[in-house]
Amino acid sequence: MGIWDGLYGPVEVKAVQPYEARKQYVCPGCHGPIPAGTGHVVAVPRDAPDLRRHWHRACWNRRTPTALKKSAPRKRR
Ligand SMILES: [Zn+2]
Numbered sequence: 001m002g003i004w005d006g007l008y009g010p011v012e013v014k015a016v017q018p019y020e021a022r023k024q025y026v027c028p029g030c031h032g033p034i035p036a037g038t039g040h041v042v043a044v045p046r047d048a049p050d051l052r053r054h055w056h057r058a059c060w061n062r063r064t065p066t067a068l069k070k071s072a073p074r075k076r077r
Contacts, residue, residue: 003045003048003051004043004045004063007045008045008046008047008048008051009045009046009047009048010045010046011043011044011045011046012043012044012045012046013041013042013043013044013060014041014042014044015039015041015057016039016040016041016042016054017039018037018038018039019037021034021035021036021037021038021039021040022036023036024036025040025053025054026054027040027053027054027055027056027059028053028055028059029055029056029059029060029062029063030056030059032056034054034055034056039057040054040055040056040057041054041055041056041057041060042054042055043055043060
């Protein structure tokens with residue numbers, strides 16, 4: 001289980017508007033830069049807010065299905 005799959009509790013995802021993005025960040029999804037002034041998302045593990053990371057919106061969305069698949073309810077045996 002990784003940081004983004006609940007290792008440090010539920011992950012809160014907040015949208016960062018272009019005017020709020022004053023610095024360049026590196027996206028953990030693609031390891032590419034998120035230039036200042038670009039709208040993106042910030043993911044904050046509830047129990048480890050220091051580990052928050054800024055992601056491209058598309059990169060975050062791309063990784064989400066894995067987490068959803070893992071936590072999807074299983075059929076009863
Ligand atoms: Zn990215």
